[in-house]
Amino acid sequence: MRRPDHRRPVIVRLVLPFLMAMTLTGCKPEASNPAAPAAEMSPMDVSTVVAAAATVPRTLDLPGRLASTRVAEVRAQVSGIIQERAFEEGSLVRKGDVLFRIDPAVYKAEVDARTAGVARAEATRTQALRQSERTETLLEKQAASTAQHDIAIATLRQAEADVASAKAQLARARIDLDYATVRAPIGGRIGRALVTEGALVGQAEATKLALIQQVDPIYADFNAAASDPSLLVEQAAGKEAAEVRLVLPNGSLHPDAGQLLFTDVSVDPGTGQVSLRATFPNARVALLPGTYVRIQVRQGTIPGAVVVPAQAIQRSSAGGAQAYVVVDGKTALRPLRTGALTGAGWIVEEGLKADEVVVVEGFQKIQPGMPVNPVPWKGAWSTEASRKS
Secondary structure, three states: OOOOOOHHHHHHHHHHHHHHHHHHHHHOOOOOOOHHHHHHHOOEEEEEEEOEEEEEEEEEEEEEEEEOOEEEEEEOOOOEEEEEEOOOOOOEEOOOOEEEEEOOHHHHHHHHHHHHHHHHHHHHHHHHHHHHHHHHHHHHOOOOOHHHHHHHHHHHHHHHHHHHHHHHHHHHHHHHHHHOEEEOOOOEEEOOOOOOOOOEEOOOOOOEEEEEEEOOOEEEEEEEEOOOOHHHHHHHOOOOOOOEEEEOOOOOEOOOOEEEEEEOOOOOOOOOEEEEEEEEOOOOOOOOOOOEEEEEEEEEEEEEEEEEOHHHOEEOOOOOEEEEEEEOOEEEEEEEEEEEEOOOOEEEEEOOOOOOEEEEEOHHHOOOOOEEEEEEOOOOOOHHHHOOO
């Protein structure tokens, strides 16, 4: 018969207190590092501004494209071998600057030949003049016939015509020699050279050598709806002063205001729009032809518009405007409908009210609903500045 094991209660009594101690230790809250959760929960500092209600210009925002005021294709007017390119590609050139030099040897020889032709024609004219004078003297003495005198006069006139023809040919030869030095027809920015030294140009046609575009000032062509173009027509005609501003592709404003030049005389039947053109100063050549821009034409003012700095506006994946707003110490991502970009910032037409707190810097590290600590933004923007019309 098997004996009962009396050692099991003893082992249970020894192990049970140890297990209970381990269980109580695991259930106790972690108090060894109280600073870690506090650091995780501390609100992040973000730079903010208070959305201001201001009187801002009422603008007509239209898409447009930049165009050169003058364009000139530099072409070879005589044939020959390019000996030298005398300009730097992409540089600014003045009217009359030397761009290319074509081998002038043939044209110098032609000038010399034509010069000799003029001398020969003048000698023939001198001989004909003397012969005419002698014939006239003999005719007075009745020692020559009238027919001989007429022949002498005709010979003189032919010699004079030969002199004029020889001089014209000499002038043409000198023009060709001058064309061997290719000069800039206008001032502006020149593009890349389309030929290199050693190339034969102008043999069958006027070879295109380079392109010069005058970009100061520069044109901005854009279209507007023709439903009520009377105000733009009056502004273009100079009856009413119009402030025209240019918004660059990066969203910033061109520092110099432009001038509205004209509206087209007809409306496009396909789009129902009328073409307009404005001109802008471009002394630093920061604006390049072909760039797509936006044109703002001022048309009165908007009282009480909500304005925020341009840095506060973000773009969603769909391209819509949005901004972070601080409400009760927490962030909220607010979709917005923006108007025109002014010197004070973006006009918010919908989605934001005056005196709301908007995040300007630090939104890269925040998410909606996150507690934050708003601090005043130190950027070049203020409520007073935004109230300027």
